[in-house]
Amino acid sequence: MANPVKNAEQTRLDENAKKPVPLEHWGPYVSERQWATVREDYSSNGDAWGHFTHDQARSRSYRWGEDGIAGISDYFQRLCFAVAVWNGKDPILKERLFGLPNGQGNHGEDVKELYYYLDNVPSHYYMKYLYKYPQTGFPYDELVSVNIHRSKMEPEYELLDTNVFDNDKYFDIYITYAKHHSEDIQICIEIVNRGPLTADITVLPTLWFFNYWQTDKSKPKPLITRLNHKSVKASHYIIGDYYFYFQDTGKSLFTENETNRERIYRQPNENVFVKDAFHEAIIDGDNFDELAAKNDGTKFAPVYKYTIRPKQSKKIFMRLSKEPVENPIGHNFEELFELRKKEADEFYNSLMPKSLSPELANIQRQAFAGLLWNKQYYHYDTREWHRASTHSDPSLATRPNGRNGNWKYLNNQDVISMPDKWEYPWYAAWDLAFHCVPMAIIDPEFAKNQLILIMREWYMNPEGQVPAYEWNFSDVNPPVQAWAALQVYRIEKEKKGVGDLRFLKRIFQKLIINFTWWANRKDVNGNNIFAGGFLGLDNIGVFDRSSQIKDAVLEQVDGTSWMGTFALNMMDIALEISMYDDSFEDMALKFYEHFVLIAEALNELGLWNEEDSFFYDMLRMKHGNHHLKVRSLVGLTSMFAVSVFNYDKLEALRDFTKRASWLNKYRTQNKLFLPIHDDGKGKVLLSLVPFERLAKLLERICDESEFLAKGGIRALSKFHEKNPYTANIDGRHYSIKYEPGDSTTNLFGGNSNWRGPIWMPMNFILINSLKKYYEFYGDEKKFNFPTDEGIKQISLGEIANQLIRRLISTFETDKNGDRPVNYKTHQAFYRKPENADLILYYEYFHGDDSYGLGASHQTGWSALIANMINDIY
Numbered sequence: 100m101a102n103p104v105k106n107a108e109q110t111r112l113d114e115n116a117k118k119p120v121p122l123e124h125w126g127p128y129v130s131e132r133q134w135a136t137v138r139e140d141y142s143s144n145g146d147a148w149g150h151f152t153h154d155q156a157r158s159r160s161y162r163w164g165e166d167g168i169a170g171i172s173d174y175f176q177r178l179c180f181a182v183a184v185w186n187g188k189d190p191i192l193k194e195r196l197f198g199l200p201n202g203q204g205n206h207g208e209d210v211k212e213l214y215y216y217l218d219n220v221p222s223h224y225y226m227k228y229l230y231k232y233p234q235t236g237f238p239y240d241e242l243v244s245v246n247i248h249r250s251k252m253e254p255e256y257e258l259l260d261t262n263v264f265d266n267d268k269y270f271d272i273y274i275t276y277a278k279h280h281s282e283d284i285q286i287c288i289e290i291v292n293r294g295p296l297t298a299d300i301t302v303l304p305t306l307w308f309f310n311y312w313q314t315d316k317s318k319p320k321p322l323i324t325r326l327n328h329k330s331v332k333a334s335h336y337i338i339g340d341y342y343f344y345f346q347d348t349g350k351s352l353f354t355e356n357e358t359n360r361e362r363i364y365r366q367p368n369e370n371v372f373v374k375d376a377f378h379e380a381i382i383d384g385d386n387f388d389e390l391a392a393k394n395d396g397t398k399f400a401p402v403y404k405y406t407i408r409p410k411q412s413k414k415i416f417m418r419l420s421k422e423p424v425e426n427p428i429g430h431n432f433e434e435l436f437e438l439r440k441k442e443a444d445e446f447y448n449s450l451m452p453k454s455l456s457p458e459l460a461n462i463q464r465q466a467f468a469g470l471l472w473n474k475q476y477y478h479y480d481t482r483e484w485h486r487a488s489t490h491s492d493p494s495l496a497t498r499p500n501g502r503n504g505n506w507k508y509l510n511n512q513d514v515i516s517m518p519d520k521w522e523y524p525w526y527a528a529w530d531l532a533f534h535c536v537p538m539a540i541i542d543p544e545f546a547k548n549q550l551i552l553i554m555r556e557w558y559m560n561p562e563g564q565v566p567a568y569e570w571n572f573s574d575v576n577p578p579v580q581a582w583a584a585l586q587v588y589r590i591e592k593e594k595k596g597v598g599d600l601r602f603l604k605r606i607f608q609k610l611i612i613n614f615t616w617w618a619n620r621k622d623v624n625g626n627n628i629f630a631g632g633f634l635g636l637d638n639i640g641v642f643d644r645s646s647q648i649k650d651a652v653l654e655q656v657d658g659t660s661w662m663g664t665f666a667l668n669m670m671d672i673a674l675e676i677s678m679y680d681d682s683f684e685d686m687a688l689k690f691y692e693h694f695v696l697i698a699e700a701l702n703e704l705g706l707w708n709e710e711d712s713f714f715y716d717m718l719r720m721k722h723g724n725h726h727l728k729v730r731s732l733v734g735l736t737s738m739f740a741v742s743v744f745n746y747d748k749l750e751a752l753r754d755f756t757k758r759a760s761w762l763n764k765y766r767t768q769n770k771l772f773l774p775i776h777d778d779g780k781g782k783v784l785l786s787l788v789p790f791e792r793l794a795k796l797l798e799r800i801c802d803e804s805e806f807l808a809k810g811g812i813r814a815l816s817k818f819h820e821k822n823p824y825t826a827n828i829d830g831r832h833y834s835i836k837y838e839p840g841d842s843t844t845n846l847f848g849g850n851s852n853w854r855g856p857i858w859m860p861m862n863f864i865l866i867n868s869l870k871k872y873y874e875f876y877g878d879e880k881k882f883n884f885p886t887d888e889g890i891k892q893i894s895l896g897e898i899a900n901q902l903i904r905r906l907i908s909t910f911e912t913d914k915n916g917d918r919p920v921n922y923k924t925h926q927a928f929y930r931k932p933e934n935a936d937l938i939l940y941y942e943y944f945h946g947d948d949s950y951g952l953g954a955s956h957q958t959g960w961s962a963l964i965a966n967m968i969n970d971i972y
Contacts, residue, residue: 108446111222112542121544122174122514124281126223128476129170129179131196131520137502137569138163138479141487145502148200156195158359158375160310163478166195169228169274174514176309176476177338180419182274182288183303183400185381188236192378196521197239205249206841207850210521210955211242211258215937219471220446221542225439226276233263234270234298251843259925268294271933277439282421285435289414292407293933299406301381304417306333306343307398310356325394344418344427345401352377353396372396450540452972459968462910465938466965467541469958470534475517475524479569480510506572510557516549522954527568528553529576529635532583533860533960540965543591547602550584554609563616575631577661578617581610581668600679607672614665621658627700629658638846639731639814639853641826641833648828654717659701660736663787666693667740677752684755691759698774698787701737712795729824729835730799730816732861738796739864740787741871747781784875801884801898810919810949811857811906812865839946851953855946860960862906869899903967909949910938910964919949
């Protein structure tokens with residue numbers, strides 16, 4: 100769709116695109132969990148979860164960032180705003196989302212709250228968030244005690260499993276932001292009493308400065324000062340002054356965003372009023388009048404106490420502006436929210452297919468909203484982290500030097516797309532690549548920026564490795580950045596009618612460095628068979644594939660297939676650039692040769708098992724070689740590397756055509772494997788998998804007793820439900836069986852499972868590969884596929900569409916008004932009118948029943964459903 104009609108939001112994005120970093124000055128950049136992160140871990144044993152707990156978070160200032168509910172900040176997170184609430188019964192002021200650390204959750208860490216990303220646009224001129232807050236005491240102790248005593252064979256005990264939402268005894272708290280311009284933001288907090296009884300609530304809209312003065316006392320300390328009973332001024336030596344306006348409440352509180360050292364360390368406080376002073380004032384009544392009498396501090400909140408009748412609501416209006424405003428909250432205050440909502444509607448309507456139903460439009464739009472809400476300011480300087488001062492925390496003196504010690508040049512301070520701002524409030528290399536694909540539909544400039552950012556010199560190791568994630572930057576994620584770059588480039592090119600070649604050239608240079616690192620480090624025997632360890636697939640193997648087995652080498656199908664995909668993507672990028680700059684022809688041929696050699700190795704060096712007609716990892720040991728006969732996505736990754744092009748279109752690239760033709764002829768004459776097929780009409784297919792083997796893999800993919808589930812393709816074949824696989828290695832038994840739900844092992848923390856559930860990103864790549872195969876084979880090749888009308892012979896393209904429909908069905912309402920994504924015992928809650936349109940985008944989905952599992956707000960890669968909706972409608 101070239102040259103779409105511009106709307107207000109698109110105009111703002113075009114302006115942002117001219118900036119060095121295409122980013123709005125203010126956005127939802129506040130994390131939903133800063134406690135228990137590696138950045139805040141200064142323990143002697145590297146126990147991040149135990150070193151900085153949720154209980155400490157209200158009293159202890161952070162070193163590297165901030166957290167809050169529906170929080171916003173400037174992009175260096177100097178000044179922050181978020182919402183705190185209290186129902187009159189909780190033991191603590193609700194300033195941040197509660198969840199269980201890894202050691203307490205029976206399936207790892209898990210947020211135990213109900214909140215939803217309702218709407219957002221890339222410029223963040225309109226944002227809406229919903230937090231559901233019980234009117235009875237929040238069941239902190241119950242959630243801890245029940246989960247910690249549950250086994251891994253039992254499901255997680257969630258907030259909806261308690262009785263706190265019975266009889267609708269809860270508040271819906273809507274937080275909406277609308278901008279006049281980049282640094283003038285209107286805020287509306289609406290509290291709706293959903294219950295049958297009158298209920299009390301206290302609301303503290305909180306403005307505060309990040310505490311940098313704890314580690315650098317040479318810089319001037321910022322200050323929030325009272326102007327009058329309806330406004331304060333926030334002054335900072337870098338960002339200048341901001342004015343915060345609010346409706347008169349009679350009471351507003353000041354304190355300091357500083358650690359309560361007496362509570363945390365049993366040491367005297369430097370200031371009488373510290374970070375948790377609002378908690379003590381609201382919950383216990385301690386020092387309330389003293390805080391209200393103060394006229395300055397680094398943390399501020401007006402206090403609104405309401406008694407709300409059943410089914411009624413209250414609204415609170417505020418405004419945060421860089422410049423003074425004469426009439427900040429006028430009678431027409433709500434008109435701006437209506438205007439920005441209308442502009443958001445126009446923006447998304449211009450991007451969505453015209454044939455889209457209201458329900459599918461809602462699924463897609465909430466996916467985008469979650470993707471945008473999960474932008475987060477991320478700061479981590481490993482050199483400074485290792486030599487941290489003991490000024491603010493006496494325990495820093497025991498700072499361990501082990502974790503990420505070889506990443507001493509990593510110095511990140513950017514706004515980054517996160518997987519989940521509570522469960523994964525840190526970037527992960529391959530997650531981020533997937534995030535950029537749906538992001539390219541709504542904000543291609545930001546998507547391109549993110550892909551390049553992760554490979555800049557302050558991220559990438561000098562040796563060429565891309566950092567995996569903060570728990571261990573040296574872990575190895577699948578190299579999907581080249582694939583993502585192509586996806587983003589093509590999405591933007593289709594949208595605008597012209598591709599961004601400068602972006603392709605920039606990222607290509609970085610990708611060459613990363614490819615070289617892979618080739619030098621992960622091909623142990625120099626035979627183009629690659630390892631890599633767990634490759635982000637956690638427990639998909641019989642054992643931890645990152646572990647070392649004595650006198651053995653593990654040759655991985657997925658490691659090899661990912662590298663084949665990497666090489667082919669690099670060839671495709673080089674060919675695209677070569678159409679405009681023929682100096683890239685040599686690089687196109689280089690990666691073509693890499694691909695050919697990797698394809699030969701995958702198919703000829705023992706990874707294909709003829710008896711089972713499947714690709715398996717090979718364990719090579721002194722006393723013999725062993726196929727690890729696990730039918731999983733590991734074997735199906737071989738289908739990911741596929742490309743189709745016409746030689747006719749490459750006529751201008753004579754050097755590439757000539758040399759590639761010679762290479763093909765040479766290999767044919769010498770009876771060497773050649774992963775290329777010509778249809779005789781100029782169309783060429785490059786694929787790691789010959790058609791005969793592809794057909795065998797497709798038989799398993801299209802079989803509901805194996806990989807095919809009603810919600811997509813499983814990570815492990817259902818065959819292993821009745822046929823567990825066991826390997827005996829050096830006297831130890833390792834086994835694997837089909838597990839469609841939560842993980843029953845402790846591998847990699849036990850918080851995710853690749854032994855049966857459905858993972859959106861892998862399904863997405865597989866579907867795109869099937870489309871490529873269809874582009875070459877067309878309707879000539881058909882396969883059996885189970886449909887509503889029974890088994891039918893359908894093309895590869897229709898198989899791809901059928902898989903898309905199955906994935907979309909996870910989020911659609913069925914004839915009973917239920918969405919499969921919701922857990923079965925929670926369906927009644929989501930049938931309520933106020934909840935019927937609320938959708939969560941989980942980390943992965945049950946292999947049989949499709950309900951969501953793992954992180955509940957992992958919109959980053961599950962937002963790929965938005966691309967699939969566009970593809971099919």
